[in-house]
Every structure is written in C-alpha cells, then in structure tokens.
Amino acid sequence: MLAEKALDLVRELQRSLDGTLPPYNEDKIRQVLEEMQTLFDQNKDKAHFAAEGQTHLLSAIQLRHAAIRRNKRCLLAYLYNRLEQIKKMRWEFSSVLPSDVKYNLCEQEVQWFNQYNRLLANYMRSLGENGGLDLTQDMKPPKALYVLVRCLVDHGEFETQDGTTILLKKNSQHYLMRAECEHLIRQGILEHIVQ
Amino acid sequence: MAAYSVDLSTGNNYFDLNDILASQEKIPCIFNIAVEGLGYLDQSTPDPDIGVGTKLELPLWLAKYLHRDARGIVSVETPKTYREGYRQILAADPSVVDLHRLGPHFYLGGGKLALFNLPDIQDVLKTLLQTFQGRFRRIMDGSQNALHTDLTNQINMLDESERRLFAAGQRGLLEFQSWESRESEKLSTSSVVLNQRKRKWVGACRDSGD
Incomplete structure (x- = not known):
C-alpha cells in the first residue's frame, strides 16, 4: 500500500510520546523520501504523455500525487512533533540534555535545540530590571524561601x-x-x- | 505544570498525529475510471491496471482526494461499521459496544465521512453524537469515582479520543487528591525525567543480559 512506511514513522512516534523521545529514524525517513522520489519520477514521465493528449493517464497521476502529499504530511508531522517534545524537554531538563536523550537526536535537531536555548536565554535576560528573570523557575507558586x-x-x-x-x-x-x-x-x- | 487541555481535536491540524492515524481508516470505493499502472494496490488480481468498477478499500486520505463528486475517480460507500446494522446496535445501547474494536478512531474517522456525499451521512453523524452522549456518563463516572478499582475492562472498550478524555478525568481526580493531602505544594521530579530514567534503567538491564 502507498505511504505505509510514513505511517509507520507516525505510529512509532505516537507510541513513545509519553515523556521520551525515540531515536531519530533516519533509515525509514530515507525510505519514505525514496518512495516519494519514485512516485514523482513516474508522474513526471506520465505527465509528459498526458500533456500530449493521453488523458487516460491523468487518474494515475492524481493517485500518485495524493500519495506524495500524504507522505509529505507524515514526514512533516514526525519532525514537528519531535521538535515539540524537544522543546518540552528544555523546560524539564534545563539547558543541558542528558547524554542518552541527546544520542536520539539528529544533527539538525541538536542545532535547533542550541538555537532555541540561545533564544530563550536572551529573552529571559531581557526581562525585568536587572539581570533578567528565570522563567523556568517557580513552576509551582512558592510558599517559603x-x-x-x-x-x-x-x-x-x-x-x-x-x-x-x-x-x-x-x-x-x-x-x-x-x-x-x-x-x-x-x-x-x-x-x-x-x- | 501540565496544561489541562484534552486533545480532542476535530482534525483540522495538519501536524496532528491522531488525525493522521484516523485518516488511515478504510472506506469502500468503486473506481469510475481506469487507473493505469497501479494494479498493485489491488492484491486480488495480477492485472497491472485498476479497471473500471473495481471495488477496493482505500484509506480515507486517498479516497478524499480521488472523490470529488459523481464524476470523480472513485465513488464511495459508507464503511461497514457506520452502516444501518451497526447504527441500530449503537442506538440500542451505546455504552456496551466495544468502540475500540469497531475502529480505534471511531469518532474522528466517522467525522471525516462528512467530507463525502454519502446518502446516509446525516444519520451517521447523528449516531456519532448520540453514541458519545450515551457513553459520556459512564466515562465520567469511571474516571472520577473509581480510584482504586481495576478499570481495564472499561478502558478497553473506549475509542482513542474517549481514552484521552478518560485519562484527563483521572489525572484531575489524582491531582485533587494530592491537593487535599497537601502533596501538591511539594516540589517533585518532573515526569519526563522520571520516564527517561525508567527507560534507561530497562535498557541497562537488557544490555547486561538480564
């Protein structure tokens, strides 16, 4: 079936979003991208003939196109939800992630994490009068010093x-x-x- | 602290994982137009093409794209679990039906049927609403009042969005309890950290051959 591998990625992420981050599944992502490339190439070939008047090819082109869009959606959702999880971890673990979490990130995600860290730090420094305000503190209202x-x-x-x-x-x-x-x-x- | 929202999204979010999973539910389709070179979708024939009149179960996302109106590539039928027979069962007593077996995303998937011009869509949507109304009381009862009882049997029968609702109810009850016993002012390790540590521990056991 079409777009089955991309769905696997989504399932895998959905299963493990209760506080952990599964390893970045580079292998599967590559397979999905390859599937998309194959579908796209087939469509490009057929579109050439369809433009010359063989309109019976259009239905297959549309079907493949739907599969490409589905794959794209699954991949983007995979990446986006991982980023959300990493963002959450910034607030839970502080600015340094434990090594086993870091091990599950891909290179771009580590870059993103560092940039997010920098943005957050700059923002917190700019707050208040002197020296800024640490927003990650007092997650519960404090009662005693x-x-x-x-x-x-x-x-x-x-x-x-x-x-x-x-x-x-x-x-x-x-x-x-x-x-x-x-x-x-x-x-x-x-x-x-x-x- | 965690936000107290229950994610019961109606599926308008492009990035929503549940919505993606729900749109994988199958719907029976009949091809109005031959599709060349994609015969491998129909595993019952070795034919390289899909012929006119072929019946196939396609996932909702694909059917939605191929189905425009009567002239679309496919025309759709109501899926079995939303047809008259099942609707009657649900109308008789919604609270005893195992919705998770009818489709883990019963409500979300059912709502998506509204995108198609099915003849009985109004009845389907009405059934969805009435089913939820009929079951909600028991869900709330179970999640709000039974803290020390084994509810696995009840939870097993809930569809995915009902499960999220149930979990939210239980979390609320637990937090109320911890507030009553003044536990809530105690600073605690975050649940993300705790889960992470558990995983690490399990992994370590497995590595050492335990």
Whole structure:
C-alpha cells in the first residue's frame, strides 16, 4: 500500500510520546523520501504523455500525487512533533540534555535545540530590571524561601549564592534556598521533604 | 505544570498525529475510471491496471482526494461499521459496544465521512453524537469515582479520543487528591525525567543480559 512506511514513522512516534523521545529514524525517513522520489519520477514521465493528449493517464497521476502529499504530511508531522517534545524537554531538563536523550537526536535537531536555548536565554535576560528573570523557575507558586531537601544521588559539591560550598552526598539533608535547588529537584537529584 | 487541555481535536491540524492515524481508516470505493499502472494496490488480481468498477478499500486520505463528486475517480460507500446494522446496535445501547474494536478512531474517522456525499451521512453523524452522549456518563463516572478499582475492562472498550478524555478525568481526580493531602505544594521530579530514567534503567538491564 502507498505511504505505509510514513505511517509507520507516525505510529512509532505516537507510541513513545509519553515523556521520551525515540531515536531519530533516519533509515525509514530515507525510505519514505525514496518512495516519494519514485512516485514523482513516474508522474513526471506520465505527465509528459498526458500533456500530449493521453488523458487516460491523468487518474494515475492524481493517485500518485495524493500519495506524495500524504507522505509529505507524515514526514512533516514526525519532525514537528519531535521538535515539540524537544522543546518540552528544555523546560524539564534545563539547558543541558542528558547524554542518552541527546544520542536520539539528529544533527539538525541538536542545532535547533542550541538555537532555541540561545533564544530563550536572551529573552529571559531581557526581562525585568536587572539581570533578567528565570522563567523556568517557580513552576509551582512558592510558599517559603527555603526548603528542606534530601539528596537521592551523589551529586558532588554545590556552591550556594552566599558563597558557601556544600557537599551533596546521597541521603544527606540540607536546608537550601528554593530558587537554587528547584532545578535539581526537577531533575531528580534532590527530593523535597514536606513536614 | 501540565496544561489541562484534552486533545480532542476535530482534525483540522495538519501536524496532528491522531488525525493522521484516523485518516488511515478504510472506506469502500468503486473506481469510475481506469487507473493505469497501479494494479498493485489491488492484491486480488495480477492485472497491472485498476479497471473500471473495481471495488477496493482505500484509506480515507486517498479516497478524499480521488472523490470529488459523481464524476470523480472513485465513488464511495459508507464503511461497514457506520452502516444501518451497526447504527441500530449503537442506538440500542451505546455504552456496551466495544468502540475500540469497531475502529480505534471511531469518532474522528466517522467525522471525516462528512467530507463525502454519502446518502446516509446525516444519520451517521447523528449516531456519532448520540453514541458519545450515551457513553459520556459512564466515562465520567469511571474516571472520577473509581480510584482504586481495576478499570481495564472499561478502558478497553473506549475509542482513542474517549481514552484521552478518560485519562484527563483521572489525572484531575489524582491531582485533587494530592491537593487535599497537601502533596501538591511539594516540589517533585518532573515526569519526563522520571520516564527517561525508567527507560534507561530497562535498557541497562537488557544490555547486561538480564
């Protein structure tokens, strides 16, 4: 059947959009592009004859053209939805993606991610009076300036705003400024303890 | 926090994955014009061309393109699952029908039929609406009140858009519960990060031959 491979791509993406990003399926995309090229070449040949008056060829040309458009739609949707997912990850993981996520991106997607990062950073810097505003902070309305946190993994040394260095060791507990540790909590390094 | 919108799009979005999947549903078509060189679409004959009068099930996206009016390349018939027989079943009691088996995108695909000049399209669309009205109460009941019950049986019978609705209802209930127990002010690891970590962990197990 026509445009079957492109649909596979869409299915594959649809299955795994619950928070992860599947590897960029370069192989399949190439196959879809090849199918489109074949259909296009056939159409070009036939269009030549059709123009000379063999109108019975037109129906086949239309059918192939529909398949080309379908393939195009599937490919664009694949790329677009991946970008949306990468954008979401920028807000969840902060500006540095974990290596295994990065491994699943293609080169152009990495470029796009870096440019998005730059745009977002510039925008956040331009906000407010002095030094900008970090929009990725306070995803939930803050209730206290300081929060009690427990380390879930060995993270190493961490320098707070007032200059003291603390060691984030597994199972150690700290009383930190919320603004400083919110990112670490979102990334699963610290756990917020509510008393 | 996650947005509280339920994606029940009517399929006007070019990039919508669900819409693409729904437009893959098949519709019976009859060819009015011979199509040269595309006989491989019809696997029942070795003929290289599609002849006039050939009956084929084509996906909706293709039928929509080939079908303009009576003079189009194909003319279409109502798909079996939307015909009188099934409509009667749905009219009798919509809440017991397994819509997922009738077509995982029952509503979206059915809505797309409106693009064709089917003789019974008004009845089909009315059935779609009444089916949803009849089933909505149970969906809401199940997603809002049964937190600790196994609902797999009920969910299995829902079509894809109903499942999204169900999931949204359950998420709302869970978040209300966590607000009641003052869990919602607790900062937590984002779900994207958590899922990512689970995958990584599963992958690591597989690599070490576990």
